[in-house]
Amino acid sequence: MAALDIVALRKRFGALEILKGIDISLEKGGFLVLVGPSGCGKSTLLNTIAGLESISSGEIRIGGRAVNDLHPSQRDIAMVFQSYALYPNMSVGENIAFGMEMRGVPKPEREKAVAAVAKTLQIEHLLKRRPGQLSGGQRQRVAMGRALVRQPSIFLFDEPLSNLDAKLRVDMRIEIKRLHQTTGSTIVYVTHDQIEAMTLATKIAVLKDGEVQQVGTPAEIYNRPANLFVADFMGSPAMNLLEGKVTKSGADVGIRLERRDHPPILLPLPISADGSKLSEGAKVIFGIRPEAVNDTESVDSNAKSVIHFDAEVEIVEPAGADTYVVTRAAGKELTARMRADTSVKVGDNHTFAFNLDKAVLFDPATTARI
Amino acid sequence: MSAAELVSTPRHRGEPGRHSKTTRVVIYGLLLLFALVYLIPLVVMVMTSLKPLDEVTGGNMFALPQRPTFGAWVKAWGEARIGVSDTLGISGYFLNSIKMVIPAVLISSLLGALNGYVLTKWHFPGHKLVFGMMLFACFIPFQSVIIPMAVILGWFGQIGQSLSDATGYSFGFGNPIVNLVIAHVVYGLGFTTLFFRNYYEAFPTELIKAAMMDGASFFQIFRRVLLPNSTPIFIVTVIYQFTNIWNDFLFGSTFAAGDSSPMTVALNNLVNTSTGIVEYNVNMAAAIIAAAPTLFVYIVAGRYFVRGLMAGAVKG
Numbered sequence: 017m018a019a020l021d022i023v024a025l026r027k028r029f030g031a032l033e034i035l036k037g038i039d040i041s042l043e044k045g046g047f048l049v050l051v052g053p054s055g056c057g058k059s060t061l062l063n064t065i066a067g068l069e070s071i072s073s074g075e076i077r078i079g080g081r082a083v084n085d086l087h088p089s090q091r092d093i094a095m096v097f098q099s100y101a102l103y104p105n106m107s108v109g110e111n112i113a114f115g116m117e118m119r120g121v122p123k124p125e126r127e128k129a130v131a132a133v134a135k136t137l138q139i140e141h142l143l144k145r146r147p148g149q150l151s152g153g154q155r156q157r158v159a160m161g162r163a164l165v166r167q168p169s170i171f172l173f174d175e176p177l178s179n180l181d182a183k184l185r186v187d188m189r190i191e192i193k194r195l196h197q198t199t200g201s202t203i204v205y206v207t208h209d210q211i212e213a214m215t216l217a218t219k220i221a222v223l224k225d226g227e228v229q230q231v232g233t234p235a236e237i238y239n240r241p242a243n244l245f246v247a248d249f250m251g252s253p254a255m256n257l258l259e260g261k262v263t264k265s266g267a268d269v270g271i272r273l274e275r276r277d278h279p280p281i282l283l284p285l286p287i288s289a290d291g292s293k294l295s296e297g298a299k300v301i302f303g304i305r306p307e308a309v310n311d312t313e314s315v316d317s318n319a320k321s322v323i324h325f326d327a328e329v330e331i332v333e334p335a336g337a338d339t340y341v342v343t344r345a346a347g348k349e350l351t352a353r354m355r356a357d358t359s360v361k362v363g364d365n366h367t368f369a370f371n372l373d374k375a376v377l378f379d380p381a382t383t384a385r386i
Numbered sequence: 387m388s389a390a391e392l393v394s395t396p397r398h399r400g401e402p403g404r405h406s407k408t409t410r411v412v413i414y415g416l417l418l419l420f421a422l423v424y425l426i427p428l429v430v431m432v433m434t435s436l437k438p439l440d441e442v443t444g445g446n447m448f449a450l451p452q453r454p455t456f457g458a459w460v461k462a463w464g465e466a467r468i469g470v471s472d473t474l475g476i477s478g479y480f481l482n483s484i485k486m487v488i489p490a491v492l493i494s495s496l497l498g499a500l501n502g503y504v505l506t507k508w509h510f511p512g513h514k515l516v517f518g519m520m521l522f523a524c525f526i527p528f529q530s531v532i533i534p535m536a537v538i539l540g541w542f543g544q545i546g547q548s549l550s551d552a553t554g555y556s557f558g559f560g561n562p563i564v565n566l567v568i569a570h571v572v573y574g575l576g577f578t579t580l581f582f583r584n585y586y587e588a589f590p591t592e593l594i595k596a597a598m599m600d601g602a603s604f605f606q607i608f609r610r611v612l613l614p615n616s617t618p619i620f621i622v623t624v625i626y627q628f629t630n631i632w633n634d635f636l637f638g639s640t641f642a643a644g645d646s647s648p649m650t651v652a653l654n655n656l657v658n659t660s661t662g663i664v665e666y667n668v669n670m671a672a673a674i675i676a677a678a679p680t681l682f683v684y685i686v687a688g689r690y691f692v693r694g695l696m697a698g699a700v701k702g
Contacts, residue, residue, distance in 0.1 A: 068595050089601030101596035105614035114610075115600035162596075 019044040019202040025074035034060050036226040047203045051213040052223035062206045079169050094163035095172040100155045102147035109143035112161045133165045153184050173205040210250045222246045244383040247303050255305050258346040264296040273346040281325045286375035289386050301378040308374035309352035321372035329364045435671040442666045458667035469655035473645050476672050479652030486563050490570040491627045498578020506586040507594045523576030528636045539565045562646035570631045578623050585619035621690035629680050649676050
């Protein structure tokens with residue numbers, strides 16, 4: 017039985033449809049990340065699960081029980097808000113205990129539960145303080161403590177790290193991941209940050225304009241994006257998307273990338289693609305991530321299908337761990353990831369290598385992966 | 387006071403030598419002058435109230451009292467004849483005003499807070515229209531509501547009479563002080579709602595949602611989360627309402643009469659008496675007593691007042 021089932025969920029504000037039929041389910045102990053650009057409906061979706069927003073049609077089931085009409089406090093969930101939403105007039109301990117107090121849990125029991133949670137999160141020394149006296153990371157912990165103490169069947173996180181600085185964000189990300197691993201809790205997590213999504217999730221749902229674009233494991237989403245939107249949204253730097261044409265000679269299907277000052281690049285069909293429905297001359301979008309565009313020395317030696325080509329280096333971006341090299345192909349910029357100590361210079365005519373094991377093809381008309 | 391505060395803001399304090407000496411002399415000279423202009427009437431009032439009557443009528447208004455005495459204060463408080471009433475002194479009327487102002491201020495402020503809470507955090511269809519109409523209430527002049535208010539209070543009086551006939555107790559219906567409380571609460575609601583709505587508009591909605599998820603009810607959220615975080619705006623509202631209600635003369639003179647009049651009406655009756663000699667020292671003492679509570683409220687809560695007015699601006 018799934019911990020969370022969302023079935024044909026629709027949400028309308030007047031004539032405006034925010035969620036257009038969402039179907040997602042999450043197994044117990046899973047970590048679902050809802051990711052998408054702002055305005056895609058991910059926060060609305062979380063709020064409908066929480067019960068803070070009503071739904072127009074469809075069903076939400078938590079642990080097999082339909083919760084459509086249940087008050088947020090009765091859904092057996094806990095939520096960590098973006099602003100942490102700690103009550104400023106209460107101490108940390110009172111903040112954590114407030115939910116139990118509202119449910120009439122006797123005081124000794126409350127204190128015991130608060131102490132246990134404070135120990136897990138290492139905030140015992142903060143219990144007497146007010147939220148205003150805490151740092152961002154400490155507030156984040158308290159907010160998690162307030163959720164943890166309820167021992168809910170699902171945790172909801174609404175962009176919990178977006179108010180933290182870059183370093184703390186990485187620390188807290190690890191903290192959340194550790195929390196998930198040690199407690200085995202079921203989590204639904206909203207973010208617009210695709211790195212958070214990749215690192216935390218056991219399951220990612222990419223949303224756009226109120227529709228699910230793809231649901232899958234981080235590896236599936238990253239390596240086999242269902243359409244151009246997912247391909248472009250996930251990954252940084254973004255996937256290279258180049259326009260090409262299908263070439264056919266007998267059973268052999270290939271892709272031809274035209275270039276202005278150089279001979280065209282001829283590629284065999286990537287392993288991921290199904291070439292049976294492609295016709296000669298049809299337009300396709302060839303997608304390849306920067307880490308699958310290398311030079312002869314840094315290309316994956318296990319790769320089954322590698323194509324080399326020469327191109328002029330336009331921009332060199334040293335990023336510390338790697339160096340990104342920008343060149344041009346099929347009329348568009350093409351980013352390649354090289355070793356940090358690469359010697360390429362702007363203006364060089366350099367030999368690049370496509371690792372076609374990692375390449376994908378898209379239909380430009382439907383934007384779906386072929 | 388506020389001008390002096392402006393000059394001594396840290397921005398200026400941190401830059402010595404920003405103003406030349408002459409500039410500073412001019413600034414402080416002007417401030418001193420204005421302070422004097424504002425203070426002179428109060429000084430004259432206090433001095434006059436401390437003089438015996440012959441010194442008042444015979445002497446210079448600005449002369450210091452030769453034989454200072456609190457006789458005029460004692461007389462104003464307990465012995466002076468107010469209008470045609472048999473009750474002597476303003477003490478009873480002072481008490482009337484206290485009995486009126488405290489419930490009126492508390493009820494109107496709490497209802498305003500409740501309105502602000504609903505209007506910002508529990509949006510219902512037409513909430514904007516309701517707020518617009520409440521805002522409109524701020525612009526209705528006192529004078530135009532007197533007759534309708536009198537009619538309504540008259541109904542309350544009838545209800546009180548019937549209750550009194552039936553049970554022997556009127557439950558406050560028809561009582562002039564209760565009538566004044568009702569009038570001031572209704573009239574003040576527009577303002578208090580405006581204050582609290584604007585404050586709660588900037589209050590993080592996530593806190594309300596968090597409390598909902600914690601299982602707090604509508605009123606529990608109001609009492610445990612919203613109100614404890616409303617101190618600045620509450621102080622502002624209380625000062626505003628207290629000053630308005632305490633100083634009100636029109637409602638007081640219209641809806642209450644004789645011994646149930648509030649302080650302002652009694653002061654008028656004392657000062658405007660047309661019989662005998664005018665006891666300026668008694669009048670001054672009574673006027674100071676009448677102004678004292680608002681002064682007291684400003685002094686006690688004044689620093690919150692400035693902070694409260696700033697709160698909205700800073701949070702933005």
